[in-house]
Amino acid sequence: MRIRLEHVTHAYAGSDESAAVQVLGDISLDIASGDFAVLMGASGSGKSTLLNLIGAVDKPTAGRIFLDDNETSVLDDSRLTMLRRRSIGYIFQFFNLIPTLNVFENVAFPLSLANTPRSDVKSRVAEALASVGLGNRATHFPNELSGGEMQRAAIARAVVHNPPLILADEPTGNLDSRNGEMILDLIRSIHKSRRATIVMATHSERAAAYGDYVIGVSDGRVGGVGSGGWEKEPARDHYSAPSPESVAENASTPTPHPPLPTPRKQ
Amino acid sequence: MILRALVLRPILREPLRTTLTILGIAVGVAVVVAIALSNQSALRAFSESVDAVAGRANYQIVSDVAFSEDVLRALQPFWPRGVRFAPVIDAEGIVEPSLQPIRLLGVDLLSDLHFRDYRYASVVTSGKESAATYLSLFGNDSVVVPATFAHDHGLHLGSPLILNIHGVRRTMIVRGLLEARGPATAFNGAIVIADIAVVQAAFGLEGKLTRIDLIVNDESLIPSIQRIVPPSARLERPSRRNERVEKMLRAFRVNLFALAGVALLVGMFLVYNTVLISILRRGKDVGVLKTLGTSATQVFAAFLIEGLVFGAVGSVAGIALGRGLAWVILRLIGRTINALYINSTPEAIELTPGIVAAGIAVGTILSLLSAIQPSIEAAQLRPSLLLSGTVWRRQPRRQDQTQASSPHRTQILVAIVCFVIAVLLSRLPAWNGIAVAGYVAVLFVVAGFSALAALIVTGASRLLRAPYRAAFGIVGELASASIPASLRRTSIASAALSLAIGMMVAVALMVGSFRETVRVWVDQTVSSDLWLRPAKGLSNADSALFPNAISADLARIPFIAAFDRARGRGVLYDDDRVLLASGDFAVAARFGDLPMIAPSKQSEALLNAIARNGVVVSESFSLKYNKGVGDDIALTTIHGRRSFPITGVYRDYSNDRGVVAMDRSLFIRSFDDDAISTVVIYLKPGIDRDTARRSLEATLGPKYHAFAVTNGEIRGEVMKIFDQTFLITYALLAVAIVVAVLGVINTLAALILERKRELALLRVLGMTVAQVRRMLVLESSVLGLTSTAAGLAMGYVLSWILIYVINKQSFGWTIAFHTPVRLIVTSLAVTFVASLVAGLVPSRLARRIDLAMAMKAE
Numbered sequence A: 001m002r003i004r005l006e007h008v009t010h011a012y013a014g015s016d017e018s019a020a021v022q023v024l025g026d027i028s029l030d031i032a033s034g035d036f037a038v039l040m041g042a043s044g045s046g047k048s049t050l051l052n053l054i055g056a057v058d059k060p061t062a063g064r065i066f067l068d069d070n071e072t073s074v075l076d077d078s079r080l081t082m083l084r085r086r087s088i089g090y091i092f093q094f095f096n097l098i099p100t101l102n103v104f105e106n107v108a109f110p111l112s113l114a115n116t117p118r119s120d121v122k123s124r125v126a127e128a129l130a131s132v133g134l135g136n137r138a139t140h141f142p143n144e145l146s147g148g149e150m151q152r153a154a155i156a157r158a159v160v161h162n163p164p165l166i167l168a169d170e171p172t173g174n175l176d177s178r179n180g181e182m183i184l185d186l187i188r189s190i191h192k193s194r195r196a197t198i199v200m201a202t203h204s205e206r207a208a209a210y211g212d213y214v215i216g217v218s219d220g221r222v223g224g225v226g227s228g229g230w231e232k233e234p235a236r237d238h239y240s241a242p243s244p245e246s247v248a249e250n251a252s253t254p255t256p257h258p259p260l261p262t263p264r265k266q
Numbered sequence B: 001m002i003l004r005a006l007v008l009r010p011i012l013r014e015p016l017r018t019t020l021t022i023l024g025i026a027v028g029v030a031v032v033v034a035i036a037l038s039n040q041s042a043l044r045a046f047s048e049s050v051d052a053v054a055g056r057a058n059y060q061i062v063s064d065v066a067f068s069e070d071v072l073r074a075l076q077p078f079w080p081r082g083v084r085f086a087p088v089i090d091a092e093g094i095v096e097p098s099l100q101p102i103r104l105l106g107v108d109l110l111s112d113l114h115f116r117d118y119r120y121a122s123v124v125t126s127g128k129e130s131a132a133t134y135l136s137l138f139g140n141d142s143v144v145v146p147a148t149f150a151h152d153h154g155l156h157l158g159s160p161l162i163l164n165i166h167g168v169r170r171t172m173i174v175r176g177l178l179e180a181r182g183p184a185t186a187f188n189g190a191i192v193i194a195d196i197a198v199v200q201a202a203f204g205l206e207g208k209l210t211r212i213d214l215i216v217n218d219e220s221l222i223p224s225i226q227r228i229v230p231p232s233a234r235l236e237r238p239s240r241r242n243e244r245v246e247k248m249l250r251a252f253r254v255n256l257f258a259l260a261g262v263a264l265l266v267g268m269f270l271v272y273n274t275v276l277i278s279i280l281r282r283g284k285d286v287g288v289l290k291t292l293g294t295s296a297t298q299v300f301a302a303f304l305i306e307g308l309v310f311g312a313v314g315s316v317a318g319i320a321l322g323r324g325l326a327w328v329i330l331r332l333i334g335r336t337i338n339a340l341y342i343n344s345t346p347e348a349i350e351l352t353p354g355i356v357a358a359g360i361a362v363g364t365i366l367s368l369l370s371a372i373q374p375s376i377e378a379a380q381l382r383p384s385l386l387l388s389g390t391v392w393r394r395q396p397r398r399q400d401q402t403q404a405s406s407p408h409r410t411q412i413l414v415a416i417v418c419f420v421i422a423v424l425l426s427r428l429p430a431w432n433g434i435a436v437a438g439y440v441a442v443l444f445v446v447a448g449f450s451a452l453a454a455l456i457v458t459g460a461s462r463l464l465r466a467p468y469r470a471a472f473g474i475v476g477e478l479a480s481a482s483i484p485a486s487l488r489r490t491s492i493a494s495a496a497l498s499l500a501i502g503m504m505v506a507v508a509l510m511v512g513s514f515r516e517t518v519r520v521w522v523d524q525t526v527s528s529d530l531w532l533r534p535a536k537g538l539s540n541a542d543s544a545l546f547p548n549a550i551s552a553d554l555a556r557i558p559f560i561a562a563f564d565r566a567r568g569r570g571v572l573y574d575d576d577r578v579l580l581a582s583g584d585f586a587v588a589a590r591f592g593d594l595p596m597i598a599p600s601k602q603s604e605a606l607l608n609a610i611a612r613n614g615v616v617v618s619e620s621f622s623l624k625y626n627k628g629v630g631d632d633i634a635l636t637t638i639h640g641r642r643s644f645p646i647t648g649v650y651r652d653y654s655n656d657r658g659v660v661a662m663d664r665s666l667f668i669r670s671f672d673d674d675a676i677s678t679v680v681i682y683l684k685p686g687i688d689r690d691t692a693r694r695s696l697e698a699t700l701g702p703k704y705h706a707f708a709v710t711n712g713e714i715r716g717e718v719m720k721i722f723d724q725t726f727l728i729t730y731a732l733l734a735v736a737i738v739v740a741v742l743g744v745i746n747t748l749a750a751l752i753l754e755r756k757r758e759l760a761l762l763r764v765l766g767m768t769v770a771q772v773r774r775m776l777v778l779e780s781s782v783l784g785l786t787s788t789a790a791g792l793a794m795g796y797v798l799s800w801i802l803i804y805v806i807n808k809q810s811f812g813w814t815i816a817f818h819t820p821v822r823l824i825v826t827s828l829a830v831t832f833v834a835s836l837v838a839g840l841v842p843s844r845l846a847r848r849i850d851l852a853m854a855m856k857a858e
């Protein structure tokens, strides 16, 4: 799914005594279908906001957003709901599994919204769970899982309905480095196998290395301060990590890596 | 799946919240169902008795006074045209010496089988049922009683039975037993049947009838039958009696239902609160679901269904509970209805489909209604806000500070509008004798106070902050600060509790004022020295009577200065049953002390009444029919309709239907009834009351079965009946309080679960479990104090409406305002303690918080 943003700005309605805060200013972007793009920037730079706008969770204050040829910024609430339901998978920093549903039900949720036949649901959920290595945890509730397992369940939920677009907001932000890597490998391999467009926000250069390219975000602008436009920066120029392919191949064996910045809470 | 995620699993996972909410609704529904059930049972008992006695008759010629049996001859020509008629004497009386009230039914035992369904269980002792044995039923002392009655009183065929009817005492012989069917079931079997000729001869009613039952198949004959009806009687359908009773009890029932409404209203707050809390608590999950593509409608439906589930389950539980409660209420109102309105012994409680449906509908619909607003709110929330978790931290502050002035201004505006509407409504007159506008005004006052709830809670906790810090240190300060932090939840809980307390205070004020007014009135009215009565209790005053012959005996007693012979009976006025009372006005004018409204001197009113053959009426009568001094009222006497001038209006709290009182001689002339229900005795100066009492009972006791009671005892008895009447009121209010306390427990429990992290943090920082618990109990004390204060204020406003609008319009009583300080202080103390307990229960949850877990998750 192709993503285009044209001169998008976003401001949060003023709360407290302050006036409205402009968080994103005049952003234009074009992410081609099938890309694995990484939004990288410091905490508070506006990545999540941008991701929310792309993901039709929020509407921009000004500017236009297109997913393929649909201008999402003009759609009404129910259209946006349908779009999110059918076309987008979400992966969050805090996993956001529904605590009252077990793993199977959490993953099945997008399918049940789409009224998928029961037998189909069963096989597709099983398949999704197997692909994230959680085949044997289907009946567990989220509070019985570790962080890494929760995130894997969340990934299964994000991909189970085969959305053309997957958004991931700091998917490793709440995990230790080992689990983090496992998740990143998983996302990478999903990108390969499902051919979905993936946009991932992160503040970690190491994580950013997993994408095809990096879009820098700072102070609500893309491509660095002062620059009106943006450019794709090849991911590997930023950080020399083992090639995603090799990581995927050796996913079971721990790869040695240089010291990483400890993941911080946002 | 959405349902399972947002509603079903949480309902199962949070048993405390679920149970409390369901219990709250159940209690509300139970009260309504119970009142409906017991009302139905009491009324049905009465109407079944009427039907059983009326039998197959579809018309009756009835009279409040006996009429001549000559009319039977006039009815003869209708016989060939298919009209069947049966003469009846239907009289109230008592059985001696047990003094149990009974109904004596005199019928023509031969022809009456057309009308009523009797079956003789046994007649006289022997098995041979010859004509002679049946003839014994017509013996001049023969009566037939239901087998159950005989069993209860240890009677057999041949047993003597002493009856006192209209003051005439006769010993009758039980000559037959009836199976429990037809009239034998009326009045719970407290009925004695005899041949009409026997009754006429035995009780001085020769040539008299009280009723003729008719079977008229040809409606076109009615006008010609109407023409032969004696002037003192009327032709009507038997069901008219039931309708009249129903009408008479209407205001009483409306009042009960209004009280039940309070319990329901409080229950509604509870559902509203529960659904709101579950939305607030699952806000993040709602956000996730919406991000994943759940539509607003689906979210709305899910929470609405939560309300529905609570409503439906609560209603079903409520109906079961209500059945039990009805049993209790029946004991309570049964007594009231008997004391004030009709003699009927309520029977079994029957859960009709109508009542079940109504109960379920009330509970479910109200729950749905109260779930709508929070569900809409959940549906409209933006997923991004929910996800970032900012909404709950920011929005309350937004309401509280930023736009501090504007929401507060709207709240105050709404409250003012509500109060103004309430004031305007309370000036409207009653509709059909029911204070509809008054009740609606109450709703508006409640709405006004509810609109202010948030303001009151913040204001109060701000006020309490300094004293709480001083008294309880940091724990106290945290407690007072946390209440406004979760303003929405706490203000609803507080509104519900204030409402319950407000209603309680209002009713306490109303009943207290009423009680004080009645006490003053009784002290003033019951000024005589002794009362002579044919039975002990007040409640069967109409069934037990003295014969007029007692007058001569009384006149011979040297220590009596004067005596006033009272007799009352129900008569129809304007198709309503009012009380017609009589007394010796000349004596009352000299010795009595009637609280007058107009003219101010009682002697003027009473002597005028004697001189002009007039009547004095009670305030309730005067208000209800808009009649005052100088107006005439028409009553049906034995001579037909007669008009009587009103010469005075007096205050009376014994009867809300209205009382018309006339001098005894006029009463006897008009109604041919010289029996006496009570003799009010004034002693000569210097006579000791107790000596007089003993001497009176010694001389008159054996002859007339007379009891002498002192004015103190009478006063005590009046107050006892009064308190009994309002027992149900208190019971219902207690229920409302229970529901409200449940709401507070519910809210606090939710607050604790939600603040797990905060509480865990406090624990990590070094607070002990005991301190955390103390903090939580202090929080509920803030809530309790606030609600008590608000409730007290609301109570005063509501009591004003109750006293000056609703009571005045429903019953025609003028009540002087009086604060029953002790009652109010105790009940407030009780509710405050209850709110503390409400904090204590959920504070146990604090112990269960797993620190590591609570700190780990977001």
Ligand SMILES: Nc1ncnc2c1ncn2[C@@H]1O[C@H](COP(=O)(O)OP(=O)(O)O)[C@@H](O)[C@H]1O
Residues within 6 Å of the ligand: A012, A013, A021, A023, A041, A042, A043, A044, A045, A046, A047, A048, A049, A050, A266, B385, B388, B390
């Ligand atoms: N709901 C909100 N209301 C107001 N300001 C917000 C809200 N969400 C985020 N912000 C502000 O917008 C800016 C960007 O936030 P965000 O997009 O979450 O950044 P990032 O994800 O890059 O850390 C921050 O300064 C943050 O404080």
Ligand SMILES: [Mg+2]
Residues within 6 Å of the ligand: A044, A047, A048, A049, A169, A170, A266
């Ligand atoms: Mg972010």
